[in-house]
Amino acid sequence: SAAEWGYTKRNGPFTWAKNYPTAAGIRQSPVDIDTALATSDSSLESKPLRWKYVPQNTRTIVNSGHGWRVDVDSEGSELVGGPLEGTYKLQQFHCHWGSSSDKGSEHTVDGQSYAAELHLVHWNSSKYADCGEAADYPDGLTVLGVLLKVGAKNPELQKVIDLIPSISHRGEKTEVKEAIDPAKMLPKTLSYWTYLGSLTVPPCNESVTWILFKEPVEVSEEQLAAFRSLRCYKRGEECPCDEVDGLLISNYRPTLPLGTRELRECGS
Ligand SMILES: CCOC(=O)CCc1ccc(S(N)(=O)=O)cc1
Numbered sequence: 001s002a003a004e005w006g007y008t009k010r011n012g013p014f015t016w017a018k019n020y021p022t023a024a025g026i027r028q029s030p031v032d033i034d035t036a037l038a039t040s041d042s043s044l045e046s047k048p049l050r051w052k053y054v055p056q057n058t059r060t061i062v063n064s065g066h067g068w069r070v071d072v073d074s075e076g077s078e079l080v081g082g083p084l085e086g087t088y089k090l091q092q093f094h095c096h097w098g099s100s101s102d103k104g105s106e107h108t109v110d111g112q113s114y115a116a117e118l119h120l121v122h123w124n125s126s127k128y129a130d131c132g133e134a135a136d137y138p139d140g141l142t143v144l145g146v147l148l149k150v151g152a153k154n155p156e157l158q159k160v161i162d163l164i165p166s167i168s169h170r171g172e173k174t175e176v177k178e179a180i181d182p183a184k185m186l187p188k189t190l191s192y193w194t195y196l197g198s199l200t201v202p203p204c205n206e207s208v209t210w211i212l213f214k215e216p217v218e219v220s221e222e223q224l225a226a227f228r229s230l231r232c233y234k235r236g237e238e239c240p241c242d243e244v245d246g247l248l249i250s251n252y253r254p255t256l257p258l259g260t261r262e263l264r265e266c267g268s
């Protein structure tokens, strides 16, 4: 198949628009959050963001070749309120990180990068049949973004890290036996920024309402090192990427211009 997209010089973010023209669109993510531009919006304050997750519904963890991803049975989950119309259901969650902890988040805040960024991906179950369909519509998806900074070991994320050795190569997946509660990975204070954007990986569909929490959550250096031990190629195949022996040491997309999009905030 054509050289699969990735994060190396040869197939990285600056090459994506060749095969995925939407990547050159005007509603792309991530962006730099220029906090001075954010407008506080009373309508956001009046409808608090509310979520319900079912930890037992976290099913499998897979090495997508671009990182780890925990797939969830959407039933029983819901996300409502804030900027959202209708009900969104959790589909999966995953993370982006860098080769060292001075970079790795996808969104930046006043130009500052964080060590990593957790994404909880939801789809509009009020209007669409499933995530795949929803991904094709401007109001189809919502991603809750959590900035991760170096600090204490994160007990909930440790449940993911314990499974990484069994999905070391691309395509490998394993059952999640010990329930992971996505709600426990969210920050204590629920202030957030929100804007209309896209998937941060190809095909970069412009179908995401982004909700990025202001308060970072801590993760340890050892946990970040575990993320970087994933490989981007299949077991038994040689390494196609020119990354140091195919280790997924960095999988974040650099920021794109916010352009004329509105950036709203809720909470201080
Ligand atoms: C099942 C349908 O779901 C999809 O096709 C979207 C996959 C997908 C969802 C979210 C993101 S991110 N980094 O913008 O949070 C990337 C890719």
Ligand SMILES: [Zn+2]
Residues within 6 Å of the ligand: 094, 095, 096, 119, 200
């Ligand atoms: Zn993501």
